[in-house]
Amino acid sequence: MESQIQKLKSGMLADLKVATSEVEIKEVEVKYFGRQGLFGDIMKSLKDLSAEEKQTVGKAANMTKKELEGATGKRYAEVEHEKLSAIAEEEWMDVTVPGKKPSVGHRHLISKFIDDIEQVFAKMGFEMAEGPEIEKEYYNFDQLNIPETHPARDMHDTFWVKNLEKYVLRTHTSPVQIHYMEDHKPPIRVIAPGKTFRKDSDATHSPMFHQLEGLMVDTDISMANLKAVLTQALQQIFEDDSIKTRFRVSYFPFVEPGMEIDCTCPICKGNGKLGDGVPCRLCKQCGWLEIAGAGMVHPKVLKNVGLDPEKYTGFAFGMGLDRMIMIKYRINHLRLFFENDLRFIQQF
C-alpha cells in the first residue's frame, strides 16, 4: 500500500513538471485529487486494512497529500512567473531609444512669402486687404476704366463664369482697389496679395497665379512716393540694399501715367554678369528685371469711387508674386509651386 502511495506521488510530481499552464495544473489536480481521482482510490482501499495499518497508511497518505498540495501550489506560482516573464520579454522596451517624430507639415513657400511681404509693407503703414476671386465684370473691368473693347475682356484671356452672367475669375488683383476705396476714405495705404486667373500656360505662366496689388491715395501723393515705397519694399523683399528701380513708360487703363518698373537684378547686382564673368541668365545680361506694372491712379477711377481727383492723387502697382519668389529662391519652373512634390516643397 505504501508503495502505491509512493508511485502516486512520483506520478503526480512528474505530471506537474510537464504542466505548463494553470489549466494543465488544474487537470493534474483533478486527475489525482478529484472525486474520481487516483488518491481517492487509495483512500477507498484503506477500508480493507487492519486498524493498525489503516492508521499508518492513512497518516502516510495524508502527509503525501499535503506534500503534493504544496508542490501543486509551487507549480502554479512557477507557471505564473513564467507567464509574466514572457510578457515582460515580449513587451520590453528601451526607454532611452530616441522616439520617432511624426512628420509635421509647414506653410507653402507662396504663403510664407506673402507673410514676409505683408511684414515689409506693414512697416511702411500699409494694411492688408482681400477681395473675391469670383468677381463681377463691373469690378474687374468697368470700374478700372477698362473699356469694352479691351483685349483683356476677350474670351481667350478671361475665364467667364458659366451660368453666372457678368462674373469672371478675377484676371488681376486690381478690383480690390475699387472695393477698398468704396469702403475707406483717404488716407489709404493698402496691399492685396491673392490668386488671379487667366487662360495662359507655359514655363512662366500658369492659369492660376498670384499677384500683389498696392494702392496709396491721399492728398499730394506723387511718383516720388511710388518710387520710394517700391524701392524700399524690393530692397527688403530681396534682402539687398543695393537694389535700384527704374520706370519705363507703359499703358494700363486704370493709371495715368502708367509705367513698367524694373529693378536691378538681385543675382548679378545689375552687372549683367556674375563675379567670375559668367553671363547672368536671369536678366539675360541686361542687369534689369521687369518686376511690376504701376502708375498714378487714373482720375476716372478715383471719380468712379466718389473721390475728387482735384483733391486726391494716388499710385497703384501690381506685381507677379510667383515671379518674385522664383527670382528670390532661384526657382526655374513655375509649375513646381503647384505640383506638391515634397522633394521641392520641403526645401523651404
Ligand SMILES: [Zn+2]
Ligand atoms: Zn542678372
